[in-house]
Amino acid sequence: MTGAVMNPAWALLAPVVLGVLALAGAALNGVFVARAEGRPALSGAARPVLEVMRLMRQRRRVTVAADRLLWRIGGMALLVIALLKTAVIPLGPWILADISVGIVWFNAMDVMVWAGMWLIGWGANSAHALAGGYRFLAQAVSYELPLMFALVTPAVAAHSLRVSEVVDAQQDLWFVVWMPVAFLVFCGSVLAFSAWGPFATAAGADIAGGILTEVSGVDRLLIMAGRYALLATGAAFAVALFLGGGSGPLLPDWLWTIVKTLVLLAGFIAVSRRLSAIRPDRLAEVAWIVVLPLALLQTLVVSIIVAVRG
Amino acid sequence: MLSIIVFSALAIIAVASGIAVFRVDSMARATYALAVSFVAVGVMLVMFDLDYIGVITILMMVMEMAIMAIYMIMFMGMNPALMPMSMVHNNRWSAILATGIFLLLAAGALLVPWPARSGTAAPDLTVAVGEALMGSKMLVMLTVSPILFATIVAALVLANPRGRYDRWGDNLKRVCPDDPQQGGLGK
Structure with a gap:
């Protein structure tokens, strides 16, 4: 599948696919919320669409002395970053930009989320929002290094940072089988950089919504959509790195990619609801003393296996 | 032709946002203006086919600036940098030093007799x-x-x-x- 030259016009399709995946994630979350509140599940599934319509018509809330430029940049950043990530994520046999450093590109983009989240918190000139931004950065320094080693591990096994070659290297055996720790660390990091589930303290109710305290209307819509889009791209990238990409029986490659991505995305959303919030200040010690050595050990084991097999 | 236009645009963005670092009145804006400058440089490196170094530059610099903003705001000024403040100080000496060093380096670049290549370039x-x-x-x-x-x-x-x-x-x-x-x- 390497080197398939694509018409750049397909880039226009990527946002559509991403949008559908993000909407599916939001709908599923709506179902869970509706069930928890004892409402019919279908009303929950329709919730995201209604929410989009509501936010599109809502007037912007204005705060005193807001840093409007940085606030707007932060607000649109998450969605833009998710779109930039799709450039290196394969959909079956197709990939928009199969660059030689695809994995590093994904990593660079998820570091951009640091800036985006903090700017959302900074821009409003509101204490709660700023505390949310700081919380996210405190969390980010905890998850980023384990995430980097989780990304490195499949690259070591495939001898390449090119995403298509990582997918090809899983013809015989999916990487999730012999690097489960890296897979779990990556999945946890996806939740963390999307500020989702147990890692959503940056937007926690205990600080009045944190980074989301003052955002309203279209800004809020872009941020919420951006978080779902980041979750979806994270799931899709995990499929490429650990779950064999598009490989599978009967169905075509691209359909397998989407099916696997949807299953993983549903897993993210379902599991997140069962976990309690993790305080960023408590996370640091666990991430650096337990998770990081585990991730390093996983990389070491994989490196030894690769070296022995030659 | 297209690459020249893109490269020039990136160069202008890098320099302009570098200037903006000293013209804006907020620590957050100054820090992220610097981040924009570095990102433009990173993309320029990618244009030189230095993919890895270019993308890593973007990664490192955005990460650094995100952390730096916190420290700048924490330590800078009496009003922990949450209020508008000037990004420059000691203007006269800064100008003198900057001009002097620029002239020195430029003179070096122009006046030093650079050696011509001896032998051929290695394939890799x-x-x-x-x-x-x-x-x-x-x-x-x-x-x-x-x-x-x-x-x-x-x-x-x-x-x-x-x-x-x-x-x-x-x-x-x-x-x-x-x-x-x-x-x-x-x-």
Whole structure:
């Protein structure tokens, strides 16, 4: 599948696919919320669409002395970053930009989320929002290094940072089988950089919504959509790195990619609801003393296996 | 032609946002203007086919600036930089120093008789540079790196205000460490 030259016009399709995946994630979350509140599940599934319509018509809330430029940049950043990530994520046999450093590109983009989240918190000139931004950065320094080693591990096994070659290297055996720790660390990091589930303290109710305290209307819509889009791209990238990409029986490659991505995305959303919030200040010690050595050990084991097999 | 236009645009963005660092009145804006400048430089490196270095530059610089913004706001000024403030100080000496150094470097670049290439370029320049740097000096590199690492560890140990005896007691037998702020592992 390497080197398939694509018409750049397909880039226009990527946002559509991403949008559908993000909407599916939001709908599923709506179902869970509706069930928890004892409402019919279908009303929950329709919730995201209604929410989009509501936010599109809502007037912007204005705060005193807001840093409007940085606030707007932060607000649109998450969605833009998710779109930039799709450039290196394969959909079956197709990939928009199969660059030689695809994995590093994904990593660079998820570091951009640091800036985006903090700017959302900074821009409003509101204490709660700023505390949310700081919380996210405190969390980010905890998850980023384990995430980097989780990304490195499949690259070591495939001898390449090119995403298509990582997918090809899983013809015989999916990487999730012999690097489960890296897979779990990556999945946890996806939740963390999307500020989702147990890692959503940056937007926690205990600080009045944190980074989301003052955002309203279209800004809020872009941020919420951006978080779902980041979750979806994270799931899709995990499929490429650990779950064999598009490989599978009967169905075509691209359909397998989407099916696997949807299953993983549903897993993210379902599991997140069962976990309690993790305080960023408590996370640091666990991430650096337990998770990081585990991730390093996983990389070491994989490196030894690769070296022995030659 | 297109690459010249893109490159020029990136160069202008890099310089303009570099200037903006000193013209804006907020620490957050100055920091992120610098980040924009670095990102433009990173993209320019990618245009030179230095994919890895270019993308890593973007990664490192955005990460650095995100953290730097926190420290700038924490430590800068009497009003912890949450209010508008000037990004420049000591203007006259800064201008004199900057002009002087620019003239010095520019004169060096223009006046030094640069040598002409002798011999032909190696087919793979990266490999050639690696061989030249590391080939005959591997032993030195092997010795230097543990020394550097030991220095880092020693410096951290000396600088650490609270060592393990503070945390775990004189016999290191405390059940849970005595920390001013609880971590996730201390019960």
